[in-house]
Amino acid sequence: MTAKRLRKGPLAHVRVIFKGAAVIRSLRRRFLASVLALAAGLAFGSPALAQSDPLPSWNDGSAKEAIVSFVRATTTQGSPRFVPPAERIATFDNDGTLWSEQPLYFQLLFALDRVKALAPQHPEWKTEEPFASLLKGDVSKALAGGEKAIVEIIMATHAGMTTEQFEQIVKDWVATAKHPKTGRLFTQMVYQPMLEVLAYLRANGFKTFIVSGGGIEFMRPWTERVYGIPPEQVVGSSIKTKYEMRGGKPVLVRLPEIDFIDDKTGKPVGINSHIGRRPVAAFGNSDGDRQMLEWTQGGGGARLMMLVHHDDAAREWAYGPKSKIGTFSDSLMAEANKQGWLVISMKNDWKRIFAFER
């Protein structure tokens, strides 16, 4: 309150008194809040976290509660479910778990953009499928060739350059390309509630890893900035690379040859190869994550297995069990129920989906 306002008229005194009472009330509230926070801190051993909600974009409910109680149990010394810091490994699928994956996996949209950009150097694509259909804008026809067509598109757009050149191409694309429906950058289409889970786990000594069917080199250029996950904590599918000298400078050349597919049974294999420890927490959203969750649960002791369920047609997408992208089959739902894996309802559990909704 400024001196000017105090001189405004006969009510100035009342205002000052009122303000004084408000200050006292505010101080009393803060004191009480401190005492409560301290008490909570003494009870749960984490005063810093007790003071504020680590998951503000989550509605109260069993999903949020499961995450918070898992973190408390695994980080409280003396808890029967305590996990030593070195073993606090949490793995996250990417497409459909950390960011959206509709109308097509974003990496596939990237590949389609690359086909257009590279077309002038490939006159033969005018007649060769799947490129001819793609260049005519008929994505469905191009992808009708199934996996073979997709592999051809990936190889034509992801191989034949050095790792540094590819990194730059990805950086340029994520900096400029827009999602066809929302008009947002793809890196804005990440789930705010999951960013909070990542940060909450890390604040409690967990190392967070991506374990995705997507390309490892497609994710690494931006995961640190967007998710706080550094390149060495990204596991994904890969093509082979070859070391060679070019003009006296060492390079790694990306070859049109699949090295590893980090999906389904490949996920535990990739986890073992890159991390060498079994996760204690794993988050997925589709049939491709089933084995990662099984492998996580198989370790025994404190475990958290969760599946993001796309059931929000209004704010994101509602897939249904037959969706080709991010299939969450009835059989996966049955296994989740049987094994006690928690299904996150985007519609009911998430207060907000994207940060840009704010």
Place this chain on the structure above:
Amino acid sequence: MTAKRLRKGPLAHVRVIFKGAAVIRSLRRRFLASVLALAAGLAFGSPALAQSDPLPSWNDGSAKEAIVSFVRATTTQGSPRFVPPAERIATFDNDGTLWSEQPLYFQLLFALDRVKALAPQHPEWKTEEPFASLLKGDVSKALAGGEKAIVEIIMATHAGMTTEQFEQIVKDWVATAKHPKTGRLFTQMVYQPMLEVLAYLRANGFKTFIVSGGGIEFMRPWTERVYGIPPEQVVGSSIKTKYEMRGGKPVLVRLPEIDFIDDKTGKPVGINSHIGRRPVAAFGNSDGDRQMLEWTQGGGGARLMMLVHHDDAAREWAYGPKSKIGTFSDSLMAEANKQGWLVISMKNDWKRIFAFER
């Protein structure tokens, strides 16, 4: 000094006075040391390190100086060679760089022990090479078959079990097996000066990785305890694994099929696959590390490339350029000189080689 000692006789007073003077001298020394440390700290920006030698097992010389000045330059804010913490990646070969590798790579000695242990289950080995010679104790004859014989021995001893079973086999072996020459546990035959480099780099925000031609799963069970390097920071050669359910429990089965050889040109490939960033420091000891050092140097900016040279026949081994184990060829020495890679003389640069020498 106890009350009892004070009452010991006519010299008690002198002792007390002498002790008092010593205390004053000690305090004065400590005060001066603090002032000097503070001054050094102000000059170099790292007061904690200025107080004590981070590399006490290194003799003064160009090798030690190169490490210390690299760490100072890369961690001093405002230095033209400053490296942001996230990019402080240092990679270390294992055999011959962090621990010994004579008379044979320790993993090969492990494999030979396993052949003996498994022989009762393999009556056919009595007549089949390379196993027959091995079981008769003729290692040279067994290994005369070259790479093919080695691969056969590795596959017979490293595959056919789950990852958890193999981990336990390795743990049991490193806990009990003794080196044929020194009689020490193999995990005691690690180089004290290199343990100090690892700790010094980590204290300055570097992430330390092993990048070894040795088996990734052979190293992971003990690298955290011995080197402070967790499983997720170990890169090595691997065989394929397969996910399956056994009695309702998920397992990864180790298959007798090579997945990746992390040696020579494979080292930059392995670094890119597992770390996804280029190291700023790399330590090796043989021709197998040449490409890792080239790749490290190729990144430009502040870089440290070092090679451990086995030239100490009295305290460890002196290989000479024609050694089959840990070959440090004349051509590697020429490249080191040309590129400015620092060669560490075990004989001259290391005050102590193993901790048990103390």
